[in-house]
Amino acid sequence: MIRRFSIILILSLMFSSHPASAQLLSGLLGGSTSTSTSASAGGVVVRTTLGLPGLQLVCILQGCSVVRNLDGSVNQVFLVRPNNGLLPNLLAGLLRLVIGILDAEVDEVVKIPASPADQAQATNPPGGLWDTEPVSYYGTTVPEGFVEQPAAQIIRVSQAHGAFKVSGKGIIADIDTGVDPNHPALHAVLLAGYDFTRNQVGGSEMTDIGYSSGSSCSSSNPCQVAYVNQHTAAMLDQHTAAMLDQHTAAMLDNSKYSAFGHGTMVAGVLHLVAPTAKIMPLKAFHADGSANISDIIHAIYYAVQNHANVINMSFNLTAPSQELTNAITFATNNNVISVASSGNDGKEEIVYPAALSDVMGAASTNNSDQRSTFSNYGNQIVWVAAPGEAIITTYPFGFYAAGWGTSFSSPLVAGTASLVVNLAPVGNQKVAAWAIGHAVWIGPNMGDGRLDIYKALSSISPVQGLLH
Numbered sequence: 347m348i349r350r351f352s353i354i355l356i357l358s359l360m361f362s363s364h365p366a367s368a369q370l371l372s373g374l375l376g377g378s379t380s381t382s383t384s385a386s387a388g389g390v391v392v393r394t395t396l397g398l399p400g401l402q403l404v405c406i407l408q409g410c411s412v413v414r415n416l417d418g419s420v421n422q423v424f425l426v427r428p429n430n431g432l433l434p435n436l437l438a439g440l441l442r443l444v445i446g447i448l449d450a451e452v453d454e455v456v457k458i459p460a461s462p463a464d465q466a467q468a469t470n471p472p473g474g475l476w477d478t479e480p481v482s483y484y485g486t487t488v489p490e491g492f493v494e495q496p497a498a499q500i501i502r503v504s505q506a507h508g509a510f511k512v513s514g515k516g517i518i519a520d521i522d523t524g525v526d527p528n529h530p531a532l533h534a535v536l537l538a539g540y541d542f543t544r545n546q547v548g549g550s551e552m553t554d555i556g557y558s559s560g561s562s563c564s565s566s567n568p569c570q571v572a573y574v575n576q577h578t579a580a581m582l583d584q585h586t587a588a589m590l591d592q593h594t595a596a597m598l599d600n601s602k603y604s605a606f607g608h609g610t611m612v613a614g615v616l617h618l619v620a621p622t623a624k625i626m627p628l629k630a631f632h633a634d635g636s637a638n639i640s641d642i643i644h645a646i647y648y649a650v651q652n653h654a655n656v657i658n659m660s661f662n663l664t665a666p667s668q669e670l671t672n673a674i675t676f677a678t679n680n681n682v683i684s685v686a687s688s689g690n691d692g693k694e695e696i697v698y699p700a701a702l703s704d705v706m707g708a709a710s711t712n713n714s715d716q717r718s719t720f721s722n723y724g725n726q727i728v729w730v731a732a733p734g735e736a737i738i739t740t741y742p743f744g745f746y747a748a749g750w751g752t753s754f755s756s757p758l759v760a761g762t763a764s765l766v767v768n769l770a771p772v773g774n775q776k777v778a779a780w781a782i783g784h785a786v787w788i789g790p791n792m793g794d795g796r797l798d799i800y801k802a803l804s805s806i807s808p809v810q811g812l813l814h
Contacts (some may be wrong), residue, residue: 384602385543385636389413389427389453390438391643391669396446397421404447408440414545416640417647420676423669425453425640449668456663457636472496472736472748484513484621488531489746492618496713497733501758503619506765506799510807514620515768516655518760521645522609524551524629526742532613532625539627540648542641549627551609552742605635607741611749612660612757614740619761619799620768626654631661639667646673650680655767656778658760659686659705660753662697671702678704681774683767685760687752689722694791700727706763706779707793708755710734715788715796721752728793730785732758762799770806781805 390410394401401424402412410426417423428437434452441450474491481490498504507513517537527536527550539549613625628649630641642661649657657677663670674684686700688707700707706729710721717723718734734755741747759782766781767773784805785795 384634385455385638393449416644418651453640495738501797502800510803512765512768514623514764517624518656519626519649519654520658521628523631524549524609525613525627526610537626541629549629554633603633606633611739615757616761620764623764643673656683656763660756662689678775683763683778687756688727690720694724708759710752710755723791731792732797
């Protein structure tokens with residue numbers, strides 16, 4: 347499942363001199379043309395040495411059909427579906443008996459569950475949400491509260507940028523719900539990405555609500571949408587704001603859209619830490635928070651073969667997947683750095699991909715360097731911790747939001763990995779993990795401690811660290 351998260355939205359449009367027209371969200375969602383609202387079960391992920399023609403022949407004999415290739419030019423991993431009502435687990439068992447089939451696993455559906463406990467984290471909005479003073483940030487204009495938020499100060503973002511003259515290099519692939527491609531803070535650094543839920547180019551999550559990809563929020567073209575609950579409408583301008591939590595906002599209260607915005611929020615955190623790195627949105631999750639493991643696997647191979655340097659995965663599975671493990675190994679062997687969140691169950695438990703040896707798992711801390719009560723812990727899944735409470739970040743339609751969850755700790759670490767790539771001659775998983783492991787010790791079961799970007803980069807370039 348994607349890391350369960352809580353958010354508070356500040357629904358003011360920055361830099362707009364015109365009020366945004368308020369409307370009930372049902373009007374926006376009613377116009378949706380999306381045909382991909384949730385993941386569906388029924389497939390089998392197959393690894394084979396037979397190639398596509400050989401697998402197609404096997405499927406003729408075993409009663410299945412090949413849906414698509416999942417590993418690109420490697421040409422060994424495919425998604426197949428059973429025919430004539432055959433159950434996927436039975437098909438997987440039959441395929442494992444075939445010579446040339448190395449592995450066959452059911453393509454499970456993972457989904458964000460409802461979590462009333464998360465709401466307790468969002469009772470008070472962070473003060474930075476109200477700090478909308480426009481500031482320049484590496485070529486874009488963003489609110490001061492975004493740049494100067496406590497999390498950024500705790501991990502020493504600006505100090506690291508200044509001392510080591512780095513601001514992110516290469517490509518960070520984010521496997522999530524997609525992104526708002528026209529958010530003013532993100533637009534300049536976003537690559538087109540890919541939508542694996544629809545098998546088409548473009549990693550926009552706006553397609554889930556039928557919103558035009560050509561729309562954008564700006565002073566000359568303010569977004570004509572206001573998010574309100576089912577009984578209230580409000581006129582919003584740059585001097586007026588309304589805050590909604592995920593249980594009272596109409597969109598987030600609707601199970602079809604319970605994860606909408608998650609990918610844009612994670613992308614904003616990546617941009618905060620590595621503002622000049624390119625972000626590749628890989629949409630494997632639907633707006634309701636569901637995903638097929640096959641789409642996640644497909645996204646990892648796509649990221650590697652499209653020159654990503656870092657992969658951020660703000661989600662977790664409670665059971666291992668051999669093909670997910672194989673995909674991560676493929677990424678590591680191609681010098682791609684992998685980061686994942688450790689989970690929000692508040693337990694010492696094993697979750698994936700954070701538990702994999704080639705992944706840096708990220709736990710969440712509060713602003714006092716204590717483990718967040720919701721954060722999973724244990725050195726088997728946690729490499730480092732990072733702030734994960736009241737994280738101010740981007741939200742669709744040009745808005746900003748505050749989020750709670752290890753979903754937002756992970757991109758702080760992934761963004762740091764991009765800075766390592768910027769500074770180190772060879773920025774691979776081993777180097778990045780070693781550098782990021784130079785953290786602030788905060789106690790047992792939290793890996794190497796709380797992320798400190800300055801310390802991490804100093805381990806690579808100690809002279810620069812000493813001179814500042």
